[in-house]
Amino acid sequence: MNQREIIDFHEGWKFMQNGITKLKSILEGAAETHFTSEEHIMLYTTIYNMCTQKPPHDYSQQLYDKYKESFHEYITSSVLPSLKERHDEFMLRELVRRWQNHQVMARWLSRFFFYLDRYFISRRSLPPLMEVGLTCFRELVYQEVKVKVRDAVISLIDREREGEQIDRALLKNVLDIFVEIGNGLMDFYEKDFEDAMLKDTGAYYSRKASNWIVDDSCPDYMLKAENCLRREKERVSHYLHSSSETKLLEKVQHELLFVYATQLLEKEQSGCHALLMDEKVEDLSRMYRLFSKISGGLEPVSNTFKQHVTAEGSALVKQAEDAVSQKKTDKKDVVGVQEQVFVRKVIDLHDKFMAYVNNCFLNHTLFHKALKDAFEVFCNKGVAGSSNAELLATFCDNILKKGGSEKLSDEAIEETLEKVVKLLAYIGDKDLFAEFYRKKLARRLLFNKSANDDHERSILTKLKQQCGGQFTSKMEGMVTDLTLARENQTHFEEYLNNNPTANPGIDLTVTVLTTGFWPSYKSFDLNLPVEMVKCIEVFKEFYETKTKHRKLTWIYSFGTCNVNGKFESKTIELVVTTHQAAALLLFNTSNRLSYQEIMAQLNLSDEDVVRLLHSLSCAKYKILNKEPSTKVISPNDVFEFNGKFTDKMRHIKIHLPPGDEKKKVIEDVDKDRRYAIDASIIRIMKSRKVLGYQQLVSECVEQLSRMFKPDVKAIKKRIEDLITRDYLERDKDNANLFKYLA
């Protein structure tokens, strides 16, 4: 048959209606029927025909309307009533079922009415069939029940929070509806569900928190908080939409942590401070994890940390001070064992708290800074009159000198040196440390007391890395000087061999030092014994053959002498300093000498004479007898050669303790600082030409901060001095402005 028969609308629709009815019964689960391919094709073709018939028989519009009506009818007659009569979980289940049914229905109907999708909807700019179906469901079902559904879901969530087992798959399906109903937009999910859910969550945790904060200790609370956060996260993965995660967690964090942050941290027995005191590493780690999530959460924690470290450090200082004050007063100026113990403890403290920063606080900059600030506070306090700079230098000296730390392995020594250098970073007066270190290095080098050359070089490398080349250049020069001195000595010995008449008859070793590298020493015009005078002359002659442009200044206080003491029972070789030797040799000509006579003959200061006579008459080896035989040297004493002295050894060293270097070091450093400040001011003014006072001061402080913290008054004084010396002038109109005078 070529020509199709016109299908009358009512006829055609009746046919379709049957199909739809069948579909409905399949959905209702009534019959186990399904559509055969033939039925499918028939239904499709009916629509096709009715749409392609010539007008007035083209029924596209009516069919489109009827399509829509079908949903309306089904929903209002079956779906809504069934939903309305159910509640809570049952309602949710019914909803899910009806939604799934609806999707099946929409899918099938769309297939039947498919032809409309192909041309009709685009021609009339109408929504496609699936969308129509969705909209129907949304308008008629969703909007009707959404509030009830939402509340049911939320109450299930709260029940799960209280520990009940709930049907997660059901919730997932329900919430999928909220998502899918938007057809690509999340608006419905967010406005109709998420907002209320978040509000409810907030209220829920707020209630919980207000109870927990009262009842629980800080660690317990934190544990609960951490668990809650974990569970909420799981909730998202189980049934909430992933976009809810951030908002949900933020809400929980806000209620549990942000609101109660201060109370939590400041809890008396269990807050941040207490945890630090009790070294609860795990709890502190948890605290870090939790508080890093809320804004401004870590600042109070790092502050408490800083206070704690400062307190611990200050306690160490006090401990050391107390220990020192119990010592006898005559040893007050010497840096003793207690101070060394203090340094060791500070190193250990640093290790301990650095571990906290690395492990508990995951290397966060706030905590690094807190540690640094804390150490800077108590590391600049000093102990019993000795600055930390001096203590550190003495500590290094003890490690590096012979007999200092021979029990430690090389690695242990390296490690300790490394840590000491790190501590130096916290000390403001680095230049003071450098000067003390240099003084002690000089002693080690000149008296051959250095234990290990490698360690000496190693610490210099570390210091250089930390403080720059300028810091260590002089020290390195000192070490090099010694090497050169040995070479020089070889040449000197050759010279003596080649000039036998020049030989002074005494074995002489001379170490020539480059003035700029070594600490400055007061050189006294010690009256040398005759025997030694010749030595000096010979060396001078020799040195002039090498260079005529240099002046030699002799520092006898650092010389060593081997002197044979011909005592009654036996001759003993005494290893003494040049000063001691000069004193002893006086007794070659006179058996008895008074203090005054000795001082006059030697031409030394009281301080030096007292020290040296003490070492020879009141210490371990009494080479001289003293009248009266008290333990203290007084200007009225008389000394006599002790012929009866003896010892089982044939070779003994008579120790001469060094004088008080502290005062001189501080003086020298102060002088250097004045020069440094001058140089800095001039440098700044030279480049800026005109600069305000406050800016000048702050730039000066910054420039010098690598080495020391200059006192603002000191800078002011230097500026005034420079004005007097015509380097700067004050501006005529603005008293706070300075100009550079070329």
Added chain:
Amino acid sequence: MPRSSSRKGTTNLKESGNSPVMDLFRGGSSKASSKDTGRHDQLFYTYANHSSDMIDPDGIVSLCSDLGVDHTDVRILMLAWTMQAEKQGYFTLHCCVNAFSWQDEWRRGLKELRADSLSKLQKAVLDLDNKVRKSSSFPDFYSFAFRYCLTEEKQKCIDTESICILLDLVLGCQFRAQVDALTQYLKQQTDYKVINMDQWNAFYRFCNEINFSTFENYDPDLAWPLILDNFVDWMRLKRDKA
């Protein structure tokens, strides 16, 4: 007696019309008539030492007595300033004696004062105190006072004792309380044995700018000389104790 134009050991003085002294005596004619010069010279030689061509301390003393002004009076210093006299003056502990050396200075000064006779000079000098103190050139006079007392060639500072006298002379009228307090402080402190020009200038600024009863506007973080920082601390301590 014609004067030779060469001078010994003096540095250049301002001769231009912009000198603050000229500001003080506005509109002085720049050309002196020979009649005036003659009278100035006459007056000069009344007191000058003929062999050295300068008015030496003795001459000053007699000039002062003729003027009816004590030679320690500040107006003599002001006169010296008017003459833009070189740093020939010197202060001892008890008296301030100036020496006016060169005739040019004398001429300049008298020209400024429009005085060609002793009586006119006397009138002008008696009035100087008022005039100088009220004028806007006072700061220049103040600095001049310091410079005038530097007797040695490379001298840049004046000992504290003399500074106290000078302060009293120059600022005593206007700033009695400050001068007394400063004097007391300077005499008992040991940090500074001499005062330089910069510090001297700062004293004047201090008197003018700082509220002396409270010191509330004194800020040691500004570029005030350290000696004033110490002075303020000392004053505060004293007042706290009282």
